[in-house]
Amino acid sequence: MTTTANSATGAVAKPEDVTLTIDGVEVTAPKGTLIIRAAEQVGIQIPRFCDHPLLAPAGACRQCLVMVSTPDRDGNLRQMPKPQASCTMEISPGMVVNTQRTSEVADKAQHGVMEFLLINHPLDCPVCDKGGECPLQNQAMSNGRATSRFTDVKRTYPKPVKISTEILLDRDRCILCQRCTRFQAEIAGDPFIDLQGRGGGHPGGSEHGMLPQQIGAFDEGILGFSAFGGDEPRDVAVTDQMTGPDGDPALLSGVSYTVGAAEVDTTGRPFASYFSGNTIQICPVGALTSATYRFRARPFDLVSTPSVAEHDACGSAIRVDHRRGVVLRRLAGNDPAVNEEWITDKDRFAFAWQSLPDVLEAPLVRDEETGELVPTSWSEAIALAAQGLAEAAENGGVGVLPGGRLTLEDAYAWSKFARVVLGTNDVDFRARAHSAEEAQFLGHAVAGTGMGVTFNDLEAAPHVLLVGLEPEEEAGTIFLRLRKAVLAKKTSVTTVAPFATRGSVKMRAAVVTTEPGGETEALRAIAAGEADHGPLREALSAPGAVVLVGERLAQVPGGLTAALALAEATGARLAWVPRRAGDRGAVEAGLLPGLLPGGRPVTDAEARVDIASAWGVEGSLPAEPGRDLTGILAAAGAGELGGLLLGGVDVEDLPGSGAAEQAVRDAGFVVQLEVRSSALSRYADVVLPVAPPTKKAGRFLTWEGRPRPFEAVFATSARSDAQVLDMLARGMGVRLGTDSVAAAGAEVDELSGWDGARVPAPQVEGRRVERREGEHTLATWRMMIDAARCQDGEPYLAGTAHRPVARISPATAAGLGVRDGERVTVRGPLGSVTLPALVTPMPDHVAWLPLHSPGSSLYRMLGAGAGDAVRLEAAAHPTDAEVTR
């Protein structure tokens, strides 16, 4: 265990240094460094294609050949007879490397390989998306012949192959470096594409029915599966949504033959990957393209802006490319501390929402005669909103629901506005299932704690326990980091969950099988080392071990209390992982009913004085904790509150969404700050447009607490939440001081570092899961790609989502008389959802459904959420209408 202890404390022994000579330049690098990397250190660029610093060496393309000499036993330098691939060979002491700059043999070898790569390449650079940013194009210029000696017929393929709705493959451009297949196998763990066929093939394509080596997705046509599939008649469907190896429509087998029903995407193909877009970015040629970007732009016409992804709490570095005011694509940025060079497909492709037709351009107010929302000037809208809010504040107060997608600066402006302008603590950023225990937990263990556990800490942790968190679905970057560490045998993972998800399997996670609501008991048992949990308790007691709790644990009474107790009992570090980019910043800004900025408790007089003096509002800060989201909506619906100030709140995210919508409808005066008009806009008296991330600057805080600043991509007149609230405050006669990002940022930074009293730890007892006869417990969480509004306008991405299923145990299925793949109906208080059943090893009398996927939006359709009781039955046969759909 000494190595574990070392890595946890960061005291890793420094690897031995090795000194060698490259092109006459002495280089010293750590032992184990590859020649190609050592050469980079002294500015010597060796051309390469298959090499990628984050993938295991392959040595496949042979572009990086160099001459290598090593000293023999007597110290005499001996040159290896053949050129060596510098991307696979490690440096050794006294080695002498001659690259193309100093060795004619190496130079000729590289020119030869480059010529080989180009003989079958179409050289269609003028129409290729990669043209202008293409490693093949660039290195053909720097390390290739000016003209080709190849005069014969090139290999061609039908193109493009649709390997998912989003990813297209032009095989004639492919140089078979296998970066894409290696990424999918090594990093993402989703080998949905692989090599097929063999060799270079023939000009006419296949010979003796044998395909040339190529990249492809599994298709029944490959290997003659469908033609020679044995005696059993097989259920093979033809779909032109996908392409087979010969350019024909793809052949899909009956899904149960290759993968389970949960492992297909919306087209019925085996599920690809949440990370497939990375293959496009690392493709060194234009072979892989996205349906979204293909043929839309030339790289040299694009303007690139570094930014931060807004879709989860991981804060992945991205690059936003736009042309003439339109974002055309997003790429992964390179941040070794956060996302390395990978991002999720959602971060990459879901950007259209920021520029859809329903994006608000001008403020809207109610027409006095028709009652319809009509555009108006900012001055009129602000005046009306200010007046209405002032009256509402007098008349019972205003509830403030800012949502979880704000930058730290915007969140701070909301927090200050609520307290200073509206004089209320009725503020809650949590537009999702939540609890008072959670609010207390966040005030106690999260707010004002600065940077806690980091991605790098996860990678170095001897063990990581996940509770209420499904990283592949809810925090993709954490998933990739954990998988990387697990495969490198640096860490191991245990998850407290109802069943082993595909993501858990890919992280080789042990599963503490728990039914919804049983997490509290499970955590207590682990802390006590009961019931076979001794080794787990011990693993969590090792220095550097981490417990990651997802925001979903808030739904389990006593869950967060038990997580704190477990951390205390074992010494493991505890981190909270929310789903949304603005959640952690909102906690820091005090967007909770009992919390002021910087982790200051509302109930602490000293904290209130501290904040009041900073804000120059001595004595007038409300001293009582306010209502949370549920309380605010209930009070607004009942007329106890005079009005509501809404931010980015989607009613579909709220438990009891129907009741929530009614409450907003029945509320008095409603002001909404939104990027796009939403379901709640129809109840608003004033709608004030706020800027999407591309049109504003600010900082997201990651789940780690790491600030992720970004600048606006477009310089526009769009106003951030902080600026709009500043205007609104002026309209109400208060100077908020948040009319610039810098000002708001400086204020919130100044308020960090509170060392006074903290919110006390929650002390909530767990509840036993109780079920009445005939009832089942609902397990659910959100999928990465689902029916969320931030994916609107991106149908190609939506096509790559998992097809929704209802998971039930074998015994539950038998009890219902439902077989795998047959449809099951789940009934809740509001209605029912019918999905194909996926029989899964999991606790009996539990049903798992996706929370908000197309056809499975549980809050609205069932009126039930995680841990709630539902009833199951075998579904009637689908109606004709359903079949044709």
Place this chain on the structure above:
Amino acid sequence: MSERAMLGPVLSDIWDAEKPWTLATYTQHHGYEAWRHAIHQEPASLVDVVKNSGLRGRGGAGFPTGLKWSFLPPPDGGPRYLVVNADESEPGTCKDIPLMMANPHALVEGMAITSFAIGANHAFIYLRGEVVHVYRRLLAAVREAREAGLLGTNIMGTGYDLQITVHAGAGAYICGEETALLDSLEGRRGQPRLKPPFPAVAGLYARPTVVNNVESVASVPGIIRGGEDWFASMGTEKSKGHGFFSLSGHVARPGQYEAPLGITLRELLDLAGGIRDGHQLKFWTPGGSSTPIFTAEHLDVPLDFDSVAAAGSMLGTRALQIFDETVSVVRAVTRWLDFYSHESCGKCTPCREGTYWLREVLHRLEAGQGREGDVDLLLDIADNIEGRSFCALGDAAATPVKSGIKHFREEFEQGMHTPAWELFPYEANALFTELAGAAR
């Protein structure tokens, strides 16, 4: 010297016996005596015997077999494997398949001794999948040996266990490359692995593994029974022992000639009745299509590893393909390149694309439609493949082109204006048309 004296039938000694592939026949001819002896020896002493015998790998490269065994790290309690490379697919090479067909027990016995010597309890035969009849013989031989208590658990009461798995490949030349073979055996796509780690350290299932050729392993029982000195008494100073010489093509009696290493083609041709009547030797391969070709001037080169290398080729698998003066070198080389292009696994650029290009140019030349500079282009493409590819298959593909042009450049130059079939009418060198003609 009598024919019997020039030959040294060891593995082929019982091929003319009644049903030589059965355990009964094999046992009547001293079969499994070596194994019954070896299982009571110290494993290390068996390695020493093979080392001292001077047996060099019969798969082509000629690496000392005993030395290869001794590269395995010391036992760590985990599994170690012996894998026999029976994926014989090189054009011209045809020694292992007849051996396994006629005398499979020699291989099984050799595997038992080798496995015991290296501490393996599970051994595999990776067989070229097309030869179904050989597959059946091997399966039957292993079953017979197991039923006779020569394999299985607690063999001969010694506590030693050995299981042999016969695996049929799916038809890929690349799987004769030992690391591609291991990937294929593991159920993966057959493509060569990055080395290091070498199979001795991390081979099959990432465990220490010895990969040996069929003939090498089958030679072990003879060495154990006859002794290292008996084996070393055959052959030459650095190429000891016996080996198969597979004569094919334009010889009167093609077939397997088992002889001490160091025999010459002239001697072998005498045994095989010479070149077919009325014709002369034009060129030949000493060890399969991937070895540079020889001509009549090399008739007296001793066929051992070092002499052949000194003469500019490789002993390889001793697959002597004999071509008489009716054969177009361009056509022969083009067919070989068809093979190498078809069998290139596709992993690395030079082999995948280079063989594609070579084949395109060669077919032009064969059709008499070559262009100015094509011969030099061929040489340059071959140069850009050789030594640049991931594994030796690329080198193998470049070899026939380079050696063909070296010895017969003028024939390639003629490809710029005259089809090969006009220069060398194809029916003149086809053995079967002549026979058919005679029958008519």
